[in-house]
Amino acid sequence: MSQKKSFRLAKYLAFLTAALLLLNNSLASERKTENLILITLDGLRHQELFGGLDLDILKATTKDGKPEGTKTYKRFWDETAIARREKLMPFFWGEWMRHHGSIAGNPQKRSSVRLANRLLFSYPGYSEILTGQARDDLITSNDKVLNPNLTVLEFLRRKMALPQKQVAAFASWDVIGVAVQNQADTVFTNTGYEAYTHPDPVIQSISRLQFEMLTPWDTVRHDEITFRLAMAHLKTYRPRVLYLSLGETDDWAHDKRYDRVLAAIARFDAFFKELWYWLQDEAQYRDKTTLMITTDHGRGDISLNWHSHNAKIKDAKNTWLAVISPDSPLRGEWEGGKPVVMDQIAATLCRFVGLDYSEQSPNAGKPITRLFDK
Ligand SMILES: [Zn+2]
Known part of the structure; x- marks a missing residue:
């Protein structure tokens, strides 16, 4: 030359x-996203999320079979599915889904979100969300052991070069403390009945209360405690990545307390409202935070098996996914389209902050491209 x-x-x-x-x-x-918040609501069925109170179930769980006299009916019943779900989750539907985000998984709109794992109980579901891998069948029980695969939280901490307290997981169920990581102490965790140390004496007393105000379950504390501690951590340590895992919906359902399931969902809605207005008041988070909200599994779809979920209950593989993001133009309910698989959530979170999850986990599901279509 x-x-x-x-x-x-x-x-x-x-x-x-x-x-x-x-x-x-x-x-x-x-790209606007600088912070990620993942929220899971254990075993919250798409039926309640999209349709509110299910009268057949309330009937089946009311002693005299006459639900009209109950507090639950008076609080949550209405004629149409839209009116019922807005009574159950007024902030989620009225504010988030109307103005800020979108949701997939309503079968009435031919939208599908489903699990790739075949076991359809909690740890495999959480692992699928947190690692993007489920087809390897490595998790077969809810035993409290570290995740056999690296998780998206570990990837995000490493790639974003964050201190441990800035990648935090708060959960009502103790097993989440190990599900979020392959290597112990990579992620800051406070899960199950676990004390939380904080300089504010009010937060200290909330932490102490969890051991006084017990739930009926040994491994799941009240979501109220989990939410209060997570908010305290958010305000004080300003995590860039927060995972909030709430669980009472699942446990009350297993106990066949439909009234409590609905009350727990209404509480989630109040938590969302409080979280959102706090985020939108803070320069670090306002219009710079992507939230992904989902569940670890569905449950049965008829009044006989709504309280249960396992590999034999077909509807338990159907879940849903909501996304509120300054980087996703979609609003409201998805109609039709390719099914979303739960193993895509990890890679999608990474994509929102400009990272490629396949660098760590080449076998994980790929990002949900529809969220980013202009
Ligand atoms: Zn579960």
Whole structure:
């Protein structure tokens, strides 16, 4: 090559590099998400989420078979599915889904979100969400053991170079403390009945209360405690990645307390409202935070088996996924489209902050592209 030619090539390459850098910077500057919040609501059925109170179930769980006299009926019943779900979750439907986000998984709209794992109980479901892997069948019980695969929280901490307290998981169920990580103490965890140390004496007393105000279950504390401690952590340590795992919906359902299931869902809605207005008041989080909200499994779909879930109950593989993000233009309910698989959530979280999850976990599900379509 002549000197002149190679000079021209070098000039061309320099121009190309500059153009690519510019493109890359403009893509990064278009992206608004700097913080991620993942929320799971254990075993919350799509039936209640999209349709509110199910009268057949309330009938089946009311002693005299006459639900009309109950507090639950008076509080949550209405004629249409839309009116019922807005009574159950007024903030979620009225504010989030109307103005800020979108939700997949309503079978009435031919939208499907489903689990890839075949076991359809909690730990396999959480692991599928947190690792993006489920087809390897490595988790076969709810035993309290570290996750056999690396998780998305571990990946995010490493790639974003964050201190441990800035990648935090707060959960009502103790097993989440190990489900979130492959290596102990990579993620900051406070899960199940566990004390939380905080400089504020009010938070200290909330932490102490969890051991006084017990639930009927040995491994699941009240969601109220989990939420209060998570909010305290959020305000004080400003995590870039927060996982909030709430669980009473599942345990009350197993106990066949439909009234308590609905009350727990209404509490979640109040938590969302409080969390959202706090985030929107803070420069670090306002319009820079992506939230993904989902559940670890569905349950039975008829009044005979609504309280249960396992591999034999077909409807338990059907879940749902809500996303509130400054980087996703979608609003409201998804209609039709390709089914979303729960093993795509981990990679989707990463995509929101411009990271490629397949770097760590090449076998994980890929990002849900529909969220990013302009
Ligand atoms: Zn569960």
